[in-house]
Amino acid sequence: ARLANQIAAGEVVERPASVIKELVENSLDAGADKIDLEIDRGGHKRILIRDNGSGIARDELELALSRHATSKISCLDDLEQIMSLGFRGEALASISSVARLTLTSKPATQSEAWQAKAEGRDMAVQLQPTAHPDGTSVEVLDLFFNTPARRKFLRSEKTEFQHIDETLKRIALSRFDVAFSLKHNGKLLRHYPKANTEASRQKRVALVCSAGFGEHALNIQSQYQGLHLHGWLAVQSSNTPDHQYFYVNGRMMRDKLIHHAIRQAFEGLLPPEGHAAYVLYLQLDAREVDVNVHPAKHEVRFHQARLVHDFIFRALQDALNQATA
Ligand code: ADP
Ligand code: MG
Incomplete structure (x- = not known):
């Protein structure tokens, strides 16, 4: 129970930027070296993240959306070591309880991609085959659509976007080995190519x-x-x-x-x-x-x-x- 409590203590979905943080960390955990974000209306309307990471097998899609289903931890000792990245096993579950979430994934070893949709708290998950390159996409529509109280706390589109931008900057400065891009309302605003040399790292810092x-x-x-x-x-x-x-x-x-x-x-x-x-x-x-x-x-x-x-x-x-x- 202690582990469960420690795990539950983490705040997850406060605003669009916190969704982005959790989703990007999942992509990094999955070993992605290319992560693309598309945001509409400061993330209130739509957040889409696509990565080229290890993917989620068809049979694990539903599990990935359920609370405390993490593939990343087995005992308390691990907690200390992997604290930096998602360890709580509740990000996807929490996000899908306050938005319309679509998880699409294809591990390299699986011949076709599968998609799981979850909407609101009832969590009825539907699975269907689809087309998708190796890796994972998560689409989050209508954040807080079913929690008007929280929706009220959302700031302007511009402010929420600034939080998202800042979240991505912090991550981009910690992972020069990963390429990131960020579109807002259809416009490509940030593009941080992979930076493997000292000169290209400094270039990213300048960007x-x-x-x-x-x-x-x-x-x-x-x-x-x-x-x-x-x-x-x-x-x-x-x-x-x-x-x-x-x-x-x-x-x-x-x-x-x-x-x-x-x-x-x-x-x-x-x-x-x-x-x-x-x-x-x-x-x-x-x-x-x-x-x-x-x-x-x-x-x-x-x-x-x-x-x-x-x-x-x-x-x-x-x-x-x-x-x-
Ligand atoms: P946690 O990251 O703490 O394990 P999450 O709710 O964020 O919990 O994710 C649940 C599980 O879904 C992860 O443990 C992982 O197995 C899988 N998963 C989520 N996002 C991705 C992704 N982008 N690529 C591969 N697997 C993912
Ligand atoms: Mg996570």
């Missing part, structure tokens, strides 16, 4: 975070006592949105200690109208850090907090000093 990270980004590479930091720094003008992304062992974090170290490193170096922008990746032994189990909190606790803080501060300060010298 995601806008111009400041182009030519003028400052490259960070630093290592000390099992800590490894790499990424990019830039100064952006105050009237552009914040681009501050920090990943700890591949997961995005917003953490006071990290924030403090970065702010301190920039102290006195920012022009009056500028603010610090960064995309940074810290790698360290997983046993040296506790990640809050709540997936939305982005909090982290380092066992050697002082060491980590000073390491980040020093790595950035050195790079900044060299650049401004």
